[in-house]
Amino acid sequence: MYQGQSIRVVRLDHGIAELCFDRKDDAINKFDARTVEELKAAGEVLAQAADIKGLIVTSAKDVFIVGADITEFGANFQRTEEEIAAWAFEANKIFSAIEDLPFPSCTAINGFALGGGFEMALSTDYRVMAATAQVGFPEVKLGIIPGFGGTVRFPRLVGADNAIEWIAGGEQNKAEAALKIHAVDAVVPVEKVRDAAIKLVQQAAEGKYDWQARRAQKKGPLKLDAIETMMVFGTALPFIQGKAGKHYPAPVEAVKAIQKAAGKSRDDALRIEGQSFAKVAKTPVADALIGIFLNDQFLKKKAKGYIKAGKKIERAAVLGAGIMGGGIAYQSAVKGTPIIMKDIAEKALELGMSEANKLLAKQVERNKLTPEKAGAILSTIRPTLNYGDFGQVDIVVEAVVENPKVKKSVLAEVEGLVKDGTIIASNTSSISIDELAGALKKPENFLGMHFFNPVHRMPLVEVIYGTKTSKEAIATVAAYAAAMGKTPIVVKNCPGFLVNRILFPYFGGWSMLLRDGGDYLKIDKVMEGFGWPMGPAYLQDVVGIDTSHHVGDVLAEGYPDRMSNKEFKSALDVMFDAKRYGQKNGIGFYRYETDKKGKPLKSVDPKTAELIATVQPKGQRDFSEEEIIDRLMIPMIIETVRCLDEGIVETPAEADMGLVYGIGFPPFRGGALKYADTIGMKTILDKCAKYAALGKLYEPTESMKKMAGEGKLYFPK
Known part of the structure; x- marks a missing residue:
């Protein structure tokens, strides 16, 4: 009936048609622009067929559909918010056309059905799932929300509470969990999933199941009265906000999209989803998290190359x-x-x-x-x-x-x-x-x-x-x-290799900030607010002040022009001399006691400020949040660029992922080089000029000046 590069439609016995996802020259199915267009064409063929009584949707791969083609996001998300919202709504018409076919439909989920893959399954009336398969909405982990109808169809199918938990959580879910909330209608062994889908759709066509009532449920408003709506969303929103934190807007936006669309019918609800999708797609967080996903894929590909070339x-x-x-x-x-x-x-x-x-x-x-x-x-x-x-x-x-x-x-x-x-x-x-x-x-x-x-x-x-x-x-x-x-x-x-070499200029900026009168507690709070899992003083305690002191000596010897630790006595030196080594001996910048599970509990020690005051010749001074962030982050950015310029690391992707995976660089900022792209190189050079008096640690490289002049990025869109 239809043959494309990713989709084919064939007639089976007893008036059943099969829409099969089978992407040519690829081991997996995914929704790229071509596949979406082919789904539109396949839907049109099915809508015009006079002798079809039912449809099954299948996959010829081991997975069903892993989701959207994330490599296409960069260019797509360069469009305006209005254009992205319009694109999402137009794409959704294609899924709605499948949902509106004049006969019952069932998806056979044989493997992973994630994001757009699961949304495809939701556009059919029924779902049969293999016991080994997994389904879910991982979009929030990329800083976005479902855009192919997930925030509309799923809550109407499983209830708002379950939908919020799944969509805002972004996790993959096993068959048992999916069946429990009625996200799927049956779970069978993987080898029986296609036959079970055929049987179910045949029975629906024969009138044994009310497929039209199921469809009406997905197309109508959410079945919640005013009090239930207030209770569900009044509880969910603060909880999701608390769990996601201020740096990750997508989970909260997903809940708001479900809430705004609760009283609407399908098409109006899909328009709201498109607007919410566009809103988060334009955030720097989505840009950074999508970048991290693509960088991770790049690293996995490199690792496969090493596996082929190395000995087992x-x-x-x-x-x-x-x-x-x-x-x-x-x-x-x-x-x-x-x-x-x-x-x-x-x-x-x-x-x-x-x-x-x-x-x-x-x-x-x-x-x-x-x-x-x-x-x-x-x-x-x-x-x-x-x-x-x-x-x-x-x-x-x-x-x-x-x-x-x-x-x-x-x-x-x-x-x-x-x-x-x-x-x-x-x-x-x-x-x-x-x-x-x-x-x-x-x-x-x-x-x-x-x-x-x-x-x-x-x-x-x-x-x-x-x-x-x-x-x-x-x-x-x-x-x-x-x-x-x-x-x-x-x-x-090289001295410090990649991660420690980049981390210690950050510590160097922090040491100078303390010397110039900074409050270690405020600095920790600001940098944790910036997104680091812990502030620099707390991190020193976790690393071990003796360890950090030793590595600092190695790096000072390797890079005396900018990492010398002999110019002034630092707060780290004071702690080291006082044998306050951090968590390992219970006292560093903070005091530590163990809880019942043996985990160290941090508390403020009044003596710390007194010790730091001995190396603050001009006394204490209050610094703005922006200055604290700049004085710590700029040396880190510059050193990352140096590592790239010197060939210590081959690519910007590897440099940034080293920081995200090695020291917990805030993922929603993407890494030091992605952060530099976000701020803009010209802005960074202005900040370098502002702090030039602090020395070589704040001196930009020639390549940075060249990039600013040419308007280039480490990660072109």
Whole structure:
């Protein structure tokens, strides 16, 4: 009946038609502009067919439809708000045409049906779902809301409460949850989903089900009286506002769209959805979050390339137990790579195994693992005090104390015990890979593999290559990181590598702000308001003031022109001298006590302000929020640009994702370079000029000046 590049329509027996999504030259189905146009053409063919009694909508792929083609958003969202709203309403007419066909319809959801994919399913009268499939509305995670009728059809089908929870939450939902709220009509094994859809639509065509009443329910107003409306939305809006926070407008806008359209019929409600969709599509938050999604896809594609080029790690080893070693061992084992964990102290091994066991127990608690499976995983971590089986491993991750002499000694020792071709990687956070490689006979098999703490939570692994590291070693370690469920970013060796090198100019700006009279409590509050998970003083406590002090020394030596820490005594120096190391010993910029679950609780210590006052020669001064943000963020932006200019990192996407995944850079701002694009390079140069007296940390690069002159962006629209 119809054949396109993404859709075909065929006649089946007994007057049933099948509209099948089967995107050519792609493993998945998605709604790009071409597919939407083909759906329009397919709908017209079906509307004109005289002998069709029912329709099933299917997918020839393992997934149903994963959603919209996000690569098209950039250009689409450059249009005006009015144009975007009009486009959304026109697109919705295509889905409404499917909904309005003069016979019953049913979607067979065989796999993931997300965003536009789930909205497609909602435009039919019924839905049959495979037990293994998942459905949902992930749009809010991209800073937008459903735009193909999700805020209209879904609440009318499942009730406003359920719709608000699903749409504002943005999560994927299993078949059981979908059936429970009547989002789908039946759940069957995946191999039976198409047959079940045919049977259901045949029965509806025969009059066994009132498909027209179901359709009328989706096309009419929400069935809520005035009091119910007030109760539902009066409760939901403050709750969603509190949960989403001020930086993420999309969940709240989704609720408002449902509320505004509650008393309207379908087409008027769809117009409201289009206007709400356009409103959030034009926000910098949507721009940043869509950028992060695309950057993440780019990193995943790169990781696949490393997996193809590298050797598969069958057996691993970690040198040095404790919390870090235990975390690395757990992550390797839980993702299927057996690992030996070696230390020279029995107590450290016990701590490492305890860490791994604790993390597995949490997985059991959350029903992610059975106790038996957790036990089996733990048995693939082998603690040892000797190098017995190191001759069998494909990689050794060294995670001993952050001391070059100790590391060199351990690395040289282990190199003599492993088989030829074994990769040796150091989990160093600051020591030069080339310096450590000097202790090895085969530096081509050596590189850095920097995990972030806590290992099980932090998605980033920096893979740092030295001047002699082989390409195969880089690819193998990046592939191992990906196999561990991490995002590898390959960076060139330099002091601080990528993330710490960029973070410490931010700390440098903060130290100068404190020196000039800033209030550490206000600065923390402002930067948390900016979107950081914690302010700089709190972050120093979490990192460990002794650790930060040490890394600061390394970076001061590497970049004396702008990161020297000898020009003045800083607040960090004062805390270090007072042995206030942060959370690890209960006192830093803040005081810490543990709660019943053993988590550190932060409180203000009056002595902190007194200690900081000793390094504030001109006393305290009140700074505006804008100045606090600028004095911390500008050095970070400049250093990120330097890393890009020097080839420390290959692309702006990798630089920004390193910050988002490594130190919690606010995702809704997209990363340092995306933030620079948002502010505008000319504005940044003006701010640099304003703070020029503060020194090299605020001096823009030549490439920044050139970009401002040419009006270029790191992420062109």
